[in-house]
Amino acid sequence: MPKNKFYITTPIYYVNDVPHIGHAYTTIAADAVARYKRLQGYEVFFLTGTDEHGQKVQQAAKNLNVSPQEHVDKLHQRFKELWVRFNVSNTDFIRTTEERHKELVRNILQELHAKDEIYQDSYEGWYCTPCERFWTEKDLTEGNCPECRRKVEKIKEYNYFFRMSKHQQWLVDKIKNDPHFILPTSRRNEVLGFLENPLGDLCISRPKSRLPWGIPLPFDEEYVTYVWFDALINYISIHGSLEDIKSSGFWPADHNLVGKDILTTHAVYWSTMLKAIGLEPPKNIFAHGWWTVNGQKMSKSLHNVVEPNNLVDLFGVDVIRYFLLREVPFGMDGDFSHKALIGRLNSDLANNLGNLLNRTVNMMKKFFDGVIPTPGAEGPEDAPLTEKAGEVIADVDKLYNELAFNKILQKIWELVDTTNQYIDKTGPWHLVKTEEGKERLKTVMYNSAESLRVLGVLLYPFMPQSMESLMNQLGVETSIAEQGMNSIKSWGGLKPGSQTQKAKQLFPRIEDKQADKILAEVSAPKEDKKEDGSQITIEDFMKVELRTGKVLEAEKVKKSKKLIQLKVDIGTETRQVLAGIAESYEPEDMVGRTVIIVANLKPAKLMGIESQGMVLAANNDGKILLAGFDEEPGQGIQVR
Numbered sequence: 001m002p003k004n005k006f007y008i009t010t011p012i013y014y015v016n017d018v019p020h021i022g023h024a025y026t027t028i029a030a031d032a033v034a035r036y037k038r039l040q041g042y043e044v045f046f047l048t049g050t051d052e053h054g055q056k057v058q059q060a061a062k063n064l065n066v067s068p069q070e071h072v073d074k075l076h077q078r079f080k081e082l083w084v085r086f087n088v089s090n091t092d093f094i095r096t097t098e099e100r101h102k103e104l105v106r107n108i109l110q111e112l113h114a115k116d117e118i119y120q121d122s123y124e125g126w127y128c129t130p131c132e133r134f135w136t137e138k139d140l141t142e143g144n145c146p147e148c149r150r151k152v153e154k155i156k157e158y159n160y161f162f163r164m165s166k167h168q169q170w171l172v173d174k175i176k177n178d179p180h181f182i183l184p185t186s187r188r189n190e191v192l193g194f195l196e197n198p199l200g201d202l203c204i205s206r207p208k209s210r211l212p213w214g215i216p217l218p219f220d221e222e223y224v225t226y227v228w229f230d231a232l233i234n235y236i237s238i239h240g241s242l243e244d245i246k247s248s249g250f251w252p253a254d255h256n257l258v259g260k261d262i263l264t265t266h267a268v269y270w271s272t273m274l275k276a277i278g279l280e281p282p283k284n285i286f287a288h289g290w291w292t293v294n295g296q297k298m299s300k301s302l303h304n305v306v307e308p309n310n311l312v313d314l315f316g317v318d319v320i321r322y323f324l325l326r327e328v329p330f331g332m333d334g335d336f337s338h339k340a341l342i343g344r345l346n347s348d349l350a351n352n353l354g355n356l357l358n359r360t361v362n363m364m365k366k367f368f369d370g371v372i373p374t375p376g377a378e379g380p381e382d383a384p385l386t387e388k389a390g391e392v393i394a395d396v397d398k399l400y401n402e403l404a405f406n407k408i409l410q411k412i413w414e415l416v417d418t419t420n421q422y423i424d425k426t427g428p429w430h431l432v433k434t435e436e437g438k439e440r441l442k443t444v445m446y447n448s449a450e451s452l453r454v455l456g457v458l459l460y461p462f463m464p465q466s467m468e469s470l471m472n473q474l475g476v477e478t479s480i481a482e483q484g485m486n487s488i489k490s491w492g493g494l495k496p497g498s499q500t501q502k503a504k505q506l507f508p509r510i511e512d513k514q515a516d517k518i519l520a521e522v523s524a525p526k527e528d529k530k531e532d533g534s535q536i537t538i539e540d541f542m543k544v545e546l547r548t549g550k551v552l553e554a555e556k557v558k559k560s561k562k563l564i565q566l567k568v569d570i571g572t573e574t575r576q577v578l579a580g581i582a583e584s585y586e587p588e589d590m591v592g593r594t595v596i597i598v599a600n601l602k603p604a605k606l607m608g609i610e611s612q613g614m615v616l617a618a619n620n621d622g623k624i625l626l627a628g629f630d631e632e633p634g635q636g637i638q639v640r
């Protein structure tokens, strides 16, 4: 019998971004759903990938002196590697620079152009180069880009437009008639609010003269495709031609997961594009919230970003997966803190679940030589346990439809607690003392182990590695993927006679001392206590991140004799740095020059301007000499 199909996607991540916990969050969420649906017997397609066109990629490649293609070939690996690390079970990984993607984008453009869904017109606006966005006069903030506050340029050019406005009423009706289409409801209402104003048409081209890095329009090779129009098509290009998509059984997608910042793009651009193409919109677009870190907005500055690889090193992959999906409702914003994570690890994972497994396996060893017994005498404590299991399995399934991961885990923990109580109430250590008790003990130990097996299947989508280890300890030889949800539909799937394995801590507790150490390490760097005030260790020195950077722009700071404001490209990003060098250097001498930057210095404000780093220089009686190199080292290189 052919399997039912299920399709879930993450957004494709912007290839220039350094992967952070927000990326991991969406991808882990999608992975949990994909794994659950596979356990239910669905044929699941789970897609993630990278968005690789656009101005910023072109600029970053230029700064590094490599071709955009070389640049993205290298950078997209960071995402691929991270998903391997996080045990993500994606079916495919789409890159928008792949031929299979570009081909469909061009075919769709050709078709929409032929159908007069795309037309040419002139366009005038204020353009912000770093943001790649046009703004109208009234959008501007004090004449600058409202998003990044940088200078904008007035540009008039001919471009191609998608007739988005003509699909507005259809979209409003669709959202109103289908409450599941956009979730959570608060976000759905925001989109409806946005749609109360007339929708414009969407500019879908960029002149090649300004931006060559993109997919050329098939009907006018002087232009490339606007990066969003290109990127959104990834969700279908993975399935081949339009005909292939229709017959694949994977469209419309069951869930397009997105961050709340790109909901409008998906709900409005993407849905109307699909309408014009003649495909249905996805069944659901779900916008999740953002993470702050220890109460602060996540920023690029390194000290504030929670590096996902480091987190895995510190706590193990499943603990991170569990924490992210347990801590905060999926549609809401959340705060990541190491303290909260250690709290959850110790209480939920080590104490409740880990301890349940540990004592069950240990008692099995002690009372039955590690062999799962055939159930014996029944007792009044049995029914509440098996009924709880049935209730949890049914409720979890409903909660998956709402992607309510935190509630799913809370629900599953009800079974953890009930099983712990079951053991406490029946008291195996007393039962073992009498012959009659021993008959009852068989049932109690069997049921405890069976409940753990049910928990193993239910928790596998969240913590796949740990749950395989749990099954192994219980002596279950069939993989969880093979057992599936069917195996827990009725009580008693665990085979009597199986040999349990040695008990092993699934989630070792983090003791107070160790926790203090971790918290000290991850908190903001404190004043160094130097022993004699004059020497530092190599570790102290290594804390200073020195990098080469190329000066892109330089201008004198008004009302300051000494300060020059620099824009410095340090390879991964552009920094705004103030340097007290104006008495020795002219701004125009600085542009194009390579300097050494202290890249992890806490940003500070001078004369009201933020400086995100420090330039190294010698001061010889007021004459400033910049530190430099005999040869051009390139930017972003570490200096030791």
Ligand SMILES: [Zn+2]
Residues within 6 Å of the ligand: 128, 129, 130, 131, 132, 145, 146, 147, 148, 149, 150
């Ligand atoms: Zn901007």
